[in-house]
Amino acid sequence: xxxxxxxxxxxxxxxxxxxxxxxxxxxxxxxxxxxxxxxxxxxxxxxxxxxxxxxxxxxxxxxxxxxxxxxxxxxxxxxxxxxxxxxxxxxxxxxxxxxxxxxxxxxxxxxxxxxxxxxxxxxxxxxxxxxxxxxxxxxxxxxxxxxxxxxxxxxxxxxxxxxxxxxxxxxxxxxxxxxxxxxxxxxxxxxxxxxxxxxxxxxxxxxxxxxxxxxxxxxxxxxxxxxxxxxxxxxxxxxxxxxxxxxxxxxxxxxxxxxxxxxxxxxxxxxxxxxxxxxxxxxxxxxxxxxxxxxxxxxxxxxxxxxxxxxxxxxxxxxxxxxxxxxxxx
Amino acid sequence: xxxxxxxxxxxxxxxxxxxxxxxxxxxxxxxxxxxxxxxxxxxxxxxxxxxxxxxxxxxxxxxxxxxxxxxxxxxxxxxxxxxxxxxxxxxxxxxxxxxxxxxxxxxxxxxxxxxxxxxxxxxxxxxxxxxxxxxxxxxxxxxxxxxxxxxxxxxxxxxxxxxxxxxxxxxxxxxxxxxxxxxxxxxxxxxxxxxxxxxxxxxxxxxxxxxxxxxxxxxxxxxxxxxxxxxxxxxxxxxxxxxxxxxxxxxxxxxxxxxxxxxxxxxxxxxxxxxxxxxxxxxxxxxxxxxxxxxxxxxxxxxxxxxxxxxxxxxxxxxxxxxxxxxxxxxxxxxxxxxxxxxxxxxxxxxxxxxxxxxxxxxxxxxxxxxxxxxxxxxxxxxxxxxxxxxxxxxxxxxxxxxxxxxxxxxxxxxxxxxxxxxxxxxxxxxxxxxxxxxxxxxxxxxxxxxxxxxxxxxxxxxxxxxxxxxxxxxxxxxxxxxxxxxxxxxxxxxxxxxxxxxxxxxxxxxxxxxxxxxxxxxxxxxxxxxxxxxxxxxxxxxxxxxxxxxxxxxxxxxxxxxxxxxxxxxxxxxxxxxxxxxxxxxxxxxxxxxxxxxxxxxxxxxxxxxxxxxxxxxxxxxxxxxxxxxxxxxxxxxxxxxxxxxxxxxxxxxxxx
Numbered sequence: 001x002x003x004x005x006x007x008x009x010x011x012x013x014x015x016x017x018x019x020x021x022x023x024x025x026x027x028x029x030x031x032x033x034x035x036x037x038x039x040x041x042x043x044x045x046x047x048x049x050x051x052x053x054x055x056x057x058x059x060x061x062x063x064x065x066x067x068x069x070x071x072x073x074x075x076x077x078x079x080x081x082x083x084x085x086x087x088x089x090x091x092x093x094x095x096x097x098x099x100x101x102x103x104x105x106x107x108x109x110x111x112x113x114x115x116x117x118x119x120x121x122x123x124x125x126x127x128x129x130x131x132x133x134x135x136x137x138x139x140x141x142x143x144x145x146x147x148x149x150x151x152x153x154x155x156x157x158x159x160x161x162x163x164x165x166x167x168x169x170x171x172x173x174x175x176x177x178x179x180x181x182x183x184x185x186x187x188x189x190x191x192x193x194x195x196x197x198x199x200x201x202x203x204x205x206x207x208x209x210x211x212x213x214x215x216x217x218x219x220x221x222x223x224x225x226x227x228x229x230x231x232x233x234x235x236x237x238x239x240x241x242x243x244x245x246x247x248x249x250x251x252x253x254x255x256x257x258x259x260x261x262x263x264x265x266x267x268x269x270x271x272x273x274x275x276x277x278x279x280x281x282x283x284x285x286x287x288x289x290x291x292x293x294x295x296x297x298x299x300x301x302x303x304x305x306x307x308x309x310x311x312x313x314x315x316x317x318x319x320x321x322x323x324x325x326x327x328x329x330x
Numbered sequence: 331x332x333x334x335x336x337x338x339x340x341x342x343x344x345x346x347x348x349x350x351x352x353x354x355x356x357x358x359x360x361x362x363x364x365x366x367x368x369x370x371x372x373x374x375x376x377x378x379x380x381x382x383x384x385x386x387x388x389x390x391x392x393x394x395x396x397x398x399x400x401x402x403x404x405x406x407x408x409x410x411x412x413x414x415x416x417x418x419x420x421x422x423x424x425x426x427x428x429x430x431x432x433x434x435x436x437x438x439x440x441x442x443x444x445x446x447x448x449x450x451x452x453x454x455x456x457x458x459x460x461x462x463x464x465x466x467x468x469x470x471x472x473x474x475x476x477x478x479x480x481x482x483x484x485x486x487x488x489x490x491x492x493x494x495x496x497x498x499x500x501x502x503x504x505x506x507x508x509x510x511x512x513x514x515x516x517x518x519x520x521x522x523x524x525x526x527x528x529x530x531x532x533x534x535x536x537x538x539x540x541x542x543x544x545x546x547x548x549x550x551x552x553x554x555x556x557x558x559x560x561x562x563x564x565x566x567x568x569x570x571x572x573x574x575x576x577x578x579x580x581x582x583x584x585x586x587x588x589x590x591x592x593x594x595x596x597x598x599x600x601x602x603x604x605x606x607x608x609x610x611x612x613x614x615x616x617x618x619x620x621x622x623x624x625x626x627x628x629x630x631x632x633x634x635x636x637x638x639x640x641x642x643x644x645x646x647x648x649x650x651x652x653x654x655x656x657x658x659x660x661x662x663x664x665x666x667x668x669x670x671x672x673x674x675x676x677x678x679x680x681x682x683x684x685x686x687x688x689x690x691x692x693x694x695x696x697x698x699x700x701x702x703x704x705x706x707x708x709x710x711x712x713x714x715x716x717x718x719x720x721x722x723x724x725x726x727x728x729x730x731x732x733x734x735x736x737x738x739x740x741x742x743x744x745x746x747x748x749x750x751x752x753x754x755x756x757x758x759x760x761x762x763x764x765x766x767x768x769x770x771x772x773x774x775x776x777x778x779x780x781x782x783x784x785x786x787x788x789x790x791x792x793x794x795x796x797x798x799x800x801x802x803x804x805x806x807x808x809x810x811x812x813x814x815x816x817x818x819x820x821x822x823x824x825x826x827x828x829x830x831x832x833x834x835x836x837x838x839x840x841x842x843x844x845x846x847x848x849x850x851x852x853x854x855x856x857x858x859x860x861x862x863x864x865x866x867x868x869x870x871x872x873x874x875x876x877x878x879x880x881x882x883x884x885x886x887x888x889x890x891x892x893x894x895x896x897x898x899x900x901x902x903x904x905x906x907x908x909x910x911x912x913x914x915x916x917x918x919x920x921x922x923x924x925x926x927x928x929x930x931x932x933x934x935x936x937x938x939x940x941x942x943x944x945x946x947x948x949x950x951x952x953x954x955x956x957x958x959x960x961x962x963x964x965x966x967x968x969x970x971x972x973x974x975x976x977x978x979x980x981x982x983x984x985x986x987x988x
Contacts, residue, residue: 274844
């Protein structure tokens with residue numbers, strides 16, 4: 001943790017890279033907004049709660065979109081929150097339209113923009129009829145890619161367009177990859193007529209992009225993996241491949257596809273809630289002890305950069321599904 | 331009372347006897363009635379009845395005669411009627427043979443100046459033996475067994491012919507009755523309107539309770555003002571526009587299912603009163619509006635008075651709404667679309683245009699705009715109270731909630747219906763609604779622009795809702811698969827009975843909880859306390875604090891306390907944070923926050939600057955300190971090198987201080 005490189009950065013940049021300032025600013029802003037209430041139980045406690053919630057990933061609930069979008073950690077937290085809240089919808093098997101998913105998103109973030117949802121839907125539907133129904137898991141994985149890497153994807157789209165129209169961005173920049181001497185390729189007249197662009201060329205451009213880009217990008221090695229089996233690919237084909245790639249997914253917020261519907265802690269909680277529906281004669285399956293109370297105990301510490309896989313309440317009853325617990329923290 | 335020899339003898343016996351029997355029939359067999367009420371029929375409107383009253387109101391006592399003899403002659407099988415001469419003088423122009431159990435019309439001699447003849451409630455099967463009564467004006471054969479209209483060809487003066495409740499299958503043999511004013515054929519078996527085209531003085535035609543399947547062939551009835559066609563099987567109506575004087579048309583309880591089948595009504599300029607209730611068409615959602623719109627001249631619909639103002643108003647509101655929606659849509663799309671569309675005709679106000687819905691006005695040119703501006707001055711909203719329903723059309727109607735409603739009126743209202751009003755605007759008046767109309771249990775929304783599930787959160791603040799109707803027209807949210815479950819989930823504390831007319835089942839509630847239960851859980855227990863409080867606002871602070879404090883206790887106790895507090899708090903608290911702020915408010919709030927954000931940013935920047943400066947200084951100090959320390963030491967050592975001079979120096983310093 002205390003590696004010397006960290007100290008080599010000038011102060012402001014260091015803070016900015018870790019988005020510390022974003023959270024500080026937001027915390028002070030929240031403090032200002034809720035002055036009267038907070039002053040009653042102390043500013044120190046407020047800050048504790050605030051940063052606790054940042055670590056737990058609950059700070060983005062019902063916040064405005066500009067905040068939700070602000071940092072990668074926020075984005076990941078939002079994705080996780082969306083998954084947890086609406087996993088039951090997916091489990092129920094309903095297929096919904098893009099508009100309805102957007103509505104669900106708006107339940108958590110009132111001013112979430114429609115364009116993002118539309119773009120995510122385009123990935124799933126491969127740019128086809130936008131009124132089609134989508135399954136929860138399809139949409140969620142596509143949305144994850146779209147939302148987390150949105151700036152990256154915009155640039156990729158631009159690159160793709162360039163390639164399609166025959167312009168080769170590589171003519172300007174000398175690539176640093178080990179792919180060998182850069183050759184002045186003649187205009188790819190053939191690229192436009194066949195579908196999509198050539199995979200290897202595309203990958204080169206992407207690599208450049210990743211190097212230059214200050215926004216978060218998917219790890220280049222994984223991208224290469226995703227592109228390895230195909231000769232040519234379209235833009236949406238590429239995005240689909242990204243969204244389905246297991247490795248990329250693991251680097252982000254959501255569990256694997258197989259486990260998407262699986263969240264035992266929440267299921268227990270749900271059973272408890274169902275038992276409270278008036279008039280219901282179901283027996284409560286979970287004991288009251290296993291309730292998921294709002295935990296005021298400090299959560300596990302992870303660096304804000306690394307998303308928490310299960311922001312589970314830390315109480316002794318958290319049961320054993322051990323896949324991505326502490327072992328993943330390196 | 332009646333002397334024994336005049337007691338009535340059974341009519342049947344009398345008819346079988348052919349000769350020589352004196353039949354004395356008393357006419358006042360209905361002791362309770364002093365007047366013969368000349369009722370036409372139960373279905374008729376009061377209008378013709380009133381007119382006839384004029385003729386009959388002079389105490390037409392049924393005790394008109396104690397002596398009416400029906401003598402059967404030897405020549406025919408018909409009984410012969412005879413009245414005493416006093417009778418004839420007293421009631422010279424009228425004769426009532428009501429409820430005489432007659433099966434045939436008796437021969438009436440010596441009464442050729444008779445004007446009113448009443449055969450009600452008998453068993454007569456044929457109209458006969460009245461051809462000599464050529465001065466007859468009114469003939470009443472209500473409630474008999476007549477199968478065919480006949481025997482009337484000499485009654486050229488007849489003005490009122492009442493043949494209700496018989497067994498007539500066909501309208502015929504009315505050729506000579508050119509003066510006929512009222513023709514009542516209700517309660518028969520007529521299947522076709524025919525042979526009445528010459529009745530140019532007919533004013534009232536009653537064909538209720540027959541077997542008519544369509545209406546046509548009405549030409550020639552130039553004086554007809556009232557046409558009663560209730561309780562038939564009519565599927566379409568024609569020719570009504572050929573009736574220049576028709577004012578009242580009763581089509582209740584038929585089989586009319588589309589407006590096209592009554593399209594001729596739109597062309598009738600004289601109609602002022604129509605009833606359509608009991609037809610399939612009256613169930614349609616746009617029924618009232620369409621009728622009003624296409625029949626500008628209507629004053630009453632389904633016996634409810636409609637003022638000109640109201641009709642114009644509803645049309646106006648609809649138009650305004652459409653314009654508004656168009657404007658919004660136009661802003662969303664590109665500006666250049668406006669040039670490509672050409673403005674279509676607006677709804678014509680004096681209109682004979684038949685359209686089921688206000689026509690979409692395209693982008694407007696200025697002339698049209700001006701015309702509509704003028705209209706908007708009249709009325710852009712409508713408030714209607716109809717028994718237990720309060721209907722609001724147009725956003726201006728929301729202001730009417732501020733009015734002083736009488737407690738009685740307000741207390742009776744159980745249904746509130748909103749049409750052509752933006753939901754966001756409705757949200758702002760919900761508190762008022764809660765106070766002023768405490769019994770409103772059923773809310774209906776139509777054309778209110780409900781687009782997000784979130785908007786339903788706003789309904790949670792009401793006291794109670796039993797039924798919710800969200801009309802698909804103008805409310806896109808209904809297209810979502812999950813909308814009902816979300817409503818049930820968010821408004822679970824209301825225990826709603828019906829949504830859009832369908833009962834809410836236990837399964838629905840379970841499904842709603844299953845789908846969204848976790849959302850509620852997340853929304854309540856995972857939010858930090860300060861956020862909970864700021865979202866919930868002052869009113870609920872105390873309640874919630876109580877809850878949160880109690881949650882700090884041991885888990886075992888939680889359930890009970892939860893339940894307790896759930897009963898305390900009106901609403902399921904874990905949903906309470908799911909609120910809806912209208913778009914405008916939200917943007918306003920964000921604007922307000924911008925100032926604060928800017929301040930925070932600068933504040934933090936200052937802090938950071940300070941911290942980095944201090945850090946820099948610290949680092950610089952760290953770097954320089956070794957050197958500085960050495961110099962300090964060196965200076966000190968150099969100073970003390972010469973002990974003697976150092977001692978002197980110190981002593982000097984001490985004395986100088988004094």
